[in-house]
Amino acid sequence: MxxxxxxxxxxxxxxxxxxxxxxxxxxxxxxxxxxxxxxxxxxxxxxxxxxxxxxxxxxxxxxxxxxxDWDAQWASFAKGVAHEGVYEIEFSKLEIEAEGSFFLKAGPGFGDLSHPTTQLMMNLMVRYCRGNYCIDIGSGSGILTVAAMKLGASRVEACDIDEQAVVHTRENIALNHFEGKASVHLPEEMWKAVTASPPASPVILINMIESEQRQALPWNYLKKLPAFTLIASGLLKEDTRSYCNWIQSFGPRLQSTVDSGEWSALIFEFAAAKDNLESSESGFERL
Structure with missing residues (x-):
C-alpha cells in the first residue's frame, strides 16, 4: 500500500x-x-x-x-460543477475568452485548477491551439490536453513520467470523447511516435517549475521538428531570466510574457528549429 x-x-x-x-x-x-x-x-x-x-x-x-479521497480533494479546489466525481469546467467562468466546457474526472494527476498557472496557460492557449497540432508535456490530469482539443486543436499528443497520471489523462480523454484525436503515453514512447513523422509546426505546452522544465524538454527530439511554438508556464517571476537565458541558447525568439501574481508564462517561437538546435546540440549538457 x-x-x-x-x-x-x-x-x-x-x-x-x-x-x-x-x-x-x-x-x-x-x-x-x-x-x-x-x-x-x-x-x-x-x-x-x-x-x-x-x-x-x-x-x-x-x-x-x-x-x-480524490473526490474530496478536487471538491475543495476544482473550479467546476461536480456531477458524481466528474467536474464540468466552463471556460467563461474561468474568465477565458472561449465558449463551451469540458469534463474532468477527479484523480491523482496534477491539474484541478487549484493552481493559477493552469488558468494562465489556458488563457494563452485560446490564441494558439485552434487548427494546430499540440504536444502536452507533463499532462497530469489531462486538463491541458482536453482543453486544447476543446479550443480547436487538430490533434494532441500528451506524455507524463507518472503512470498514474497517464491513466488519469487517458480517462479524461475518453470522458470527453477525444479518443483517436488525442493520446497519452510515457515520454520516450510519445516522442518516438511524434518525431517518426514530425508535424510541421506544433504548439508545445508545458506547465512546470523551471528546474523540472530543464529535465522535461527533450532537445534531442525537438531538434527533429522543423519549427514549433513553446508555451511555458509554472515559472516564478524571479526564475524567468535564467529560464530565458537557457531557452535562448537553443535559438528561439521570445514573443511575449504574461504574469499572474508571482507566476509567469512565456511564449517562444522556434523558426527553422532544426538548424538552431543542431548548432546548440550540446547546450543542454553544458547548462
Whole structure:
C-alpha cells in the first residue's frame, strides 16, 4: 500500500525550493492546492523525501493511499460543477475568452485548477491551439490536453513520467470523447511516435517549475521538428531570466510574457528549429 506526504503552509518561493529538492530524488508533486494558509502539496512518501521536509522545516503528515479521497480533494479546489466525481469546467467562468466546457474526472494527476498557472496557460492557449497540432508535456490530469482539443486543436499528443497520471489523462480523454484525436503515453514512447513523422509546426505546452522544465524538454527530439511554438508556464517571476537565458541558447525568439501574481508564462517561437538546435546540440549538457 502506497503512502503519501501532505505538506502545508508554503508560499510560491518555498514551493519552488521544495520542488527543486524533490526533483533531485525523482519525486514529483501528486497534487497542489491553495488555501488561506498557503500552498498544500502531496508527494509520495519516501525516507529521502521526509529528510528533505525536515531539513526545510516544513510541516507534513503521512497518509495511506486509502486515506486520500480524490473526490474530496478536487471538491475543495476544482473550479467546476461536480456531477458524481466528474467536474464540468466552463471556460467563461474561468474568465477565458472561449465558449463551451469540458469534463474532468477527479484523480491523482496534477491539474484541478487549484493552481493559477493552469488558468494562465489556458488563457494563452485560446490564441494558439485552434487548427494546430499540440504536444502536452507533463499532462497530469489531462486538463491541458482536453482543453486544447476543446479550443480547436487538430490533434494532441500528451506524455507524463507518472503512470498514474497517464491513466488519469487517458480517462479524461475518453470522458470527453477525444479518443483517436488525442493520446497519452510515457515520454520516450510519445516522442518516438511524434518525431517518426514530425508535424510541421506544433504548439508545445508545458506547465512546470523551471528546474523540472530543464529535465522535461527533450532537445534531442525537438531538434527533429522543423519549427514549433513553446508555451511555458509554472515559472516564478524571479526564475524567468535564467529560464530565458537557457531557452535562448537553443535559438528561439521570445514573443511575449504574461504574469499572474508571482507566476509567469512565456511564449517562444522556434523558426527553422532544426538548424538552431543542431548548432546548440550540446547546450543542454553544458547548462
Amino acid at each position: 502506497e503512502r503519501f506526504l501532505r505538506v502545508v503552509g508554503m508560499d510560491g518561493k518555498r514551493f519552488s525550493d521544495l520542488e527543486k529538492q524533490l526533483l533531485s530524488i525523482d519525486v514529483q508533486p501528486l497534487w497542489i492546492s491553495e488555501s488561506e494558509s498557503g500552498l498544500e502539496v502531496g508527494i509520495l512518501s519516501t525516507q529521502k523525501a521526509q529528510e528533505i521536509l525536515k531539513a526545510m522545516q516544513l510541516p507534513f503528515e503521512e497518509l495511506s493511499s486509502h486515506t486520500i
